[in-house]
Amino acid sequence: MIGITALVPAEVIYSCGEAALDLNNFVPTSKLEPEDKLCAWTAIWRELVLRGEVSIDRLVVVAGGDCYNALVEGEKIELAGKPTHYFTYPFDGNAGAMKEQLEALADFLGGIRDEAFGEVAELKKLALEVHEMRCSGEVGAEQGFLIEVSGSDLMGSLEKYRSAIEEVEETEVDYEYRVALLGIPPIYPDFHAFLQELGMHVVFDEMPFEFIRHTGKSLGEVAGSYAGYTFAGHISRRLRFLESQLKRHRVDAVIHFQQFACHHKLEDRLLRDFLHEKLGYPYITIEADLPSPTPQQARLRLEAFAERLGEVV
Amino acid sequence: MLIGLDVGSRAAKAAYRLEDGYEYRVVSSHSWEDLLRGREGVVISTGYFRKRVPHDFNVTEITTAIYGVRHFIRRRVDVIVDIGGQDMKVIDVERNDFVMNDKCSAGTGAFLEYIASYFALDVAELARLHRSARCAAPINSTCSVFAQSEVVSRLVEGYTKEEVIRGIHYAFARKIARMVPRHARSVALIGGTAKNAGVVEALSEVLGVRVHVPGEPQVVNAVGAVEYYLAREGER
Numbered sequence: 234m235i236g237i238t239a240l241v242p243a244e245v246i247y248s249c250g251e252a253a254l255d256l257n258n259f260v261p262t263s264k265l266e267p268e269d270k271l272c273a274w275t276a277i278w279r280e281l282v283l284r285g286e287v288s289i290d291r292l293v294v295v296a297g298g299d300c301y302n303a304l305v306e307g308e309k310i311e312l313a314g315k316p317t318h319y320f321t322y323p324f325d326g327n328a329g330a331m332k333e334q335l336e337a338l339a340d341f342l343g344g345i346r347d348e349a350f351g352e353v354a355e356l357k358k359l360a361l362e363v364h365e366m367r368c369s370g371e372v373g374a375e376q377g378f379l380i381e382v383s384g385s386d387l388m389g390s391l392e393k394y395r396s397a398i399e400e401v402e403e404t405e406v407d408y409e410y411r412v413a414l415l416g417i418p419p420i421y422p423d424f425h426a427f428l429q430e431l432g433m434h435v436v437f438d439e440m441p442f443e444f445i446r447h448t449g450k451s452l453g454e455v456a457g458s459y460a461g462y463t464f465a466g467h468i469s470r471r472l473r474f475l476e477s478q479l480k481r482h483r484v485d486a487v488i489h490f491q492q493f494a495c496h497h498k499l500e501d502r503l504l505r506d507f508l509h510e511k512l513g514y515p516y517i518t519i520e521a522d523l524p525s526p527t528p529q530q531a532r533l534r535l536e537a538f539a540e541r542l543g544e545v546v
Numbered sequence: 547m548l549i550g551l552d553v554g555s556r557a558a559k560a561a562y563r564l565e566d567g568y569e570y571r572v573v574s575s576h577s578w579e580d581l582l583r584g585r586e587g588v589v590i591s592t593g594y595f596r597k598r599v600p601h602d603f604n605v606t607e608i609t610t611a612i613y614g615v616r617h618f619i620r621r622r623v624d625v626i627v628d629i630g631g632q633d634m635k636v637i638d639v640e641r642n643d644f645v646m647n648d649k650c651s652a653g654t655g656a657f658l659e660y661i662a663s664y665f666a667l668d669v670a671e672l673a674r675l676h677r678s679a680r681c682a683a684p685i686n687s688t689c690s691v692f693a694q695s696e697v698v699s700r701l702v703e704g705y706t707k708e709e710v711i712r713g714i715h716y717a718f719a720r721k722i723a724r725m726v727p728r729h730a731r732s733v734a735l736i737g738g739t740a741k742n743a744g745v746v747e748a749l750s751e752v753l754g755v756r757v758h759v760p761g762e763p764q765v766v767n768a769v770g771a772v773e774y775y776l777a778r779e780g781e782r
């Protein structure tokens with residue numbers, strides 16, 4: 234089992250005959266209180282691996298273009314004896330450089346054996362269909378989020394992911410506002426359900442949407458697609474992408490979710506200036522630290538946000 | 547009748563909407579039931595306990611503050627500072643957001659009560675002493691425990707009780723000012739503490755802007771609950 238820490242192209246991992254496990258998925262429900270911590274995500278998965286509570290054979294850390302806290306935690310795991318590979322996104326979105334990264338990743342995993350590109354691409358296409366249903370209010374945000382966020386590791390098994398998609402239930406979502414959740418996925422496991430209670434239907438989860446959007450039927454195609462991973466590139470590219478997605482998803486308001494001690498926090502001002510001041514979207518920032526159910530203060534702020542949306546939307 | 551019921555951590559307040567305006571009542575928060583006794587009508591609740599008390603509608607104290615201030619102060623304010631018994635909220639009306647301090651007593655009503663009790667005074671007397679001070683004793687701390695030891699040091703150094711209280715009000719105002727966004731040109735202060743003219747004066751001076759205090763600062767949220775309901779009803 235290959236542990237990954239956010240978006241490492243699963244197409245390559247499965248094509249090397251391995252399975253992926255996104256360590257982040259264990260964090261929101263973890264009770265662990267890690268020592269020596271900046272961001273709770275990286276500190277918790279580091280502890281889970283070091284203590285053997287999550288078992289992996291090797292680790293691939295997204296080390297460049299996305300998260301430097303992860304890089305250091307990866308080094309700790311490597312020094313403790315686990316084979317670790319450092320994966321870097323090209324900041325300029327260069328597809329050639331991306332392809333070199335994918336080749337290095339494949340080398341680390343022992344080379345491409347049985348190509349799974351086609352099947353993963355097909356699964357992601359199905360996940361995108363679930364996403365469209367969520368947009369049209371036929372799938373709840375909680376369920377849609379689970380399918381999309383699981384696009385990073387495909388639930389550790391392609392069959393498992395396929396059945397999860399097949400089991401998605403169609404409903405009629407009752408909502409007042411269409412909301413985009415930008416930034417880091419919420420570390421509060423009940424976050425989507427809570428927003429739903431407030432009549433806010435999350436139609437766009439920025440990072441999870443990236444997890445299912447990038448794929449390809451060959452190594453070259455995969456490289457070209459992941460080179461456009463907006464979270465790891467220049468902010469201007471990300472802002473342009475968000476502008477078009479918010480429009481396409483007919484979003485009424487934006488929630489920016491950020492994490493204590495994460496450098497992405499510094500982007501809040503840029504996002505707010507562009508999305509709120511320039512484009513006029515109602516905007517709220519929620520900052521979290523340790524995993525827990527959505528705390529009272531955040532609930533109060535979101536509830537007030539929903540009340541005021543009634544005036545502006 | 548429309549009843550705005552604001553049940554907070556220390557006090558419960560009601561605003562009863564009558565034909566020619568509002569009638570108010572304030573009791574301790576444990577006695578909130580007294581506010582509904584013998585009154586029939588639509589109850590719109592707000593405050594910490596808004597979901598725990600009987601209500602027809604409930605609305606957050608952030609929204610009620612905005613509507614309440616609009617009712618009392620008929621001009622635009624950028625920021626509302628709501629000093630409660632155990633928390634303090636700074637509402638950025640323009641940006642539709644707020645920050646809140648509920649982790650320690652600094653900047654809350656509890657801090658001033660603590661200081662008042664040290665001098666064996668009632669909080670209502672603090673403003674009078676503030677007025678008669680010639681200068682403000684230098685106080686930096688807004689943590690209740692550290693502030694008290696600073697208070698003792700200043701008294702030992704020879705500052706009068708009045709000067710120390712004035713100093714406390716400035717320290718309190720600086721703590722709040724740190725949470726007020728820089729773009730604020732006009733600020734409204736609400737909550738029971740806004741009756742303390744010493745705090746209002748210190749806050750205006752520290753912020754360098756006019757601080758508006760509604761006629762009945764303690765019941766702004768109760769009135770705001772009714773005003774929000776009326777605005778919403780009007781839309782329907």
Ligand code: SF4
Nearest residue numbers: 272274300302492495
């Ligand atoms: S929240 Fe930020 S610091 Fe934490 S893992 Fe994600 S990118 Fe890294």
